Amino acid sequence: MALLALGPVAGFSQSPAPKVTAKPAAKAAAPVRSRTSVQYAKGFTLSYVGNYKVLTILSPFEQKTTATRYLLLPRGTARPTGFTEAQVIELPIRTLVGLSSMHVALADFLGASNILVGLGSFQYVSAPKVRQRITEGKVLEVGQGKQLNNELLVAQHPDLVMVTGWPGESLPRFQTLAAANIPVLINSEWVETTPLGRAEWVKVMAALLDKEDLVNQKFNQVVRDYQRLAASTRNVAKRPTVVVGMPFKDVWHVPDADSYMAQFLRDAGTTYPWDKTRAPSGSLALSFETVAPVALAADYWLHTGSTKSKAEIVAQDARYTAFAPFKRGMVYNNNRRTNAEGSNDYWESGAVRPDLVLADLIKILHPELLPTWQLRYYQQLK
Template sequence: MIHFLTTCRFGKWWGCIPLLLVSFFLSAQSSTRPEQVRIRYAKGFSVRYAGTYKIVHILSPFGKSTDTARYLLIPRGKPRPKGFAGYEVVETPVRSLVAMSSMHIGLLGFLGAEDVLTGLGNLKYVSSPKVIARIEAGKVKEVGKDQTLNEELVVAMHPDLVMAVGTPNARLDRYETLRRAGIPVLVNSEWVETTPLARAEWVKLVAVLLNRETLVNQQFAKVEAEYNRLAALTRAVKTRPGVITGTAYKDSWFVPNGDSYMARFFKDAGASYPWAHTRSTGSLPLNFETVFPVGLKADVWLNVGLTDADTKKGVLGKDPRYAEFKAFKSGRMYNYSKRTNSRGSNDYWESGAVSPHRVLADLIRILHPELLPTHELYYYQQVK
């Protein structure tokens, strides 16, 4: 820039006008960039800026046709602009939020915005000390359980926004009562993203709602850089231990599909995953007989189960055949339950969603301890 101005000073001044305009435009763009988010990984939502307004599209990945929810984010007190028919209006910054899943707490915690939360689908499964304190102070109400919603209570609370969980059977018209009451509903389907960074990037959506773009850009950049650094450590590993994940529940054994974010975790951690070839997101239901031969050979058993599977005795209590698994015999069994509190709530499902670098570091330490010899497991612990 200094060189450019020096050149203009001794040249014809009118020849500098186009360059000055370009320079001014680039400078303006640079100065506003920290206040906007750029979505690089997530496929389930998009954000566009139009002056003081923000345009958000949420894409439902369920069903044969894509169901798109459209939102117009307007600065509080500003009039609704023309030309956005069919868009649901959300005033920003959002001051009160009802979340139907405790997993959404991690999104708020990443931004230091727990004080925005005024309602939860279930108060039991909470790990965040800040949110627990708000619950105990009566500042967060329970608005439903098991995906049910007390609509009368929510209407009486009249939050600025309700964040629901995206599921195959949760269509947008399910929340028509709330919409008629002037309460916008945003469906969060982060769990069907195909990579851990894409899943974590949903925190940018929350930042857009709270006008905290600058903060989220700074924070997410650190997570992104660390995750990519860790993933690079395993690219040249000579051996990839075979892994099995989960346990059977009733008649089904659900394993991550090959296009799920969990399968990507296994790949980036340097594992060999038996169902990496399946082309779908979410979970793949299998029967015990299909998974059992894989368990006999798998080197490491990950995500063994809930708190009742934190000991080998507890695992055998579910099914004595688990004793035949190679990982059971060697002791290479690990569960993501280290950060479980006295309420039975697990921080893996809260902060873990926005801290994929910590999850990946744990997995690399388990699968390739020589690559991270000093790392202390954060979410995972060995089943003994």
């Protein structure tokens, strides 16, 4: 709430009223001093011009990539000339509605969980501080997609609603919020092709919070740790073969060459059979018969859906017992940090801590390189 400058109140003093002088014009906001730069992410750009920031989100869903531009202005300052199509967001944001668990991770990474006042769904939230806010009734469940509760959002009137940039989730779809002067920011981190590029979206949140100095410090440490871990596997004598995932409705989706998961596997020192195969969607839709020959001879099997035991795997399909990693007990799933509500923290904090995810993978695949590391996101299925 803006503070009002109040003049003398009648009757408050017996002294003569002071002489009224013209109020000096408000000074322009000082230039932005704290800055960050984008090094790994390809889905957004951030620039600093005088006292404001220009954030551009690239939408890769059309044949010709489109861009959505935002002017990030100090609260109460006038809109600069130009950028007539840009949406204005006043800084720093004080309240945020996030429609994805990734948005929770971005805020939590910067110690700003308290700005979250709304979530698309309570089910997919892991951060303890945010779950506590939910328990205390400080966060509203606002729905997603066609179930988005626009009336509730308009009544709440947050400083910003952050949405996931799926195909069709363009700004015109949020006309009701725009009419209520509620900014909507499209977050498309999921299209990034590297783990560090995906994690670097924390810099979008930092720009919204005026926390560039903090994000530079924390993210740069993540980068250093990630790169040190990746370097440790470059000259390993054996690069074990891995198979990833499980079929869903008779289709086995595996990461394609341009996916961030494929980059994880490269940096973890593996032999991944589809490391050179590309697909428009970021994953390859294969049949069981295509993947099975690889799985029959693979060294490790990763990401087995929601299963928590080998028995659960067999219950889905007895043919899995023939896979070499199943026989050898080399099956690892990324669901170690799943809470009572069913939220898997791998998809939340793991998205902004790729260094910890990579450490887990190296511990599994090359345990001699990290003898004291304890698995954080992964667990071996028994």
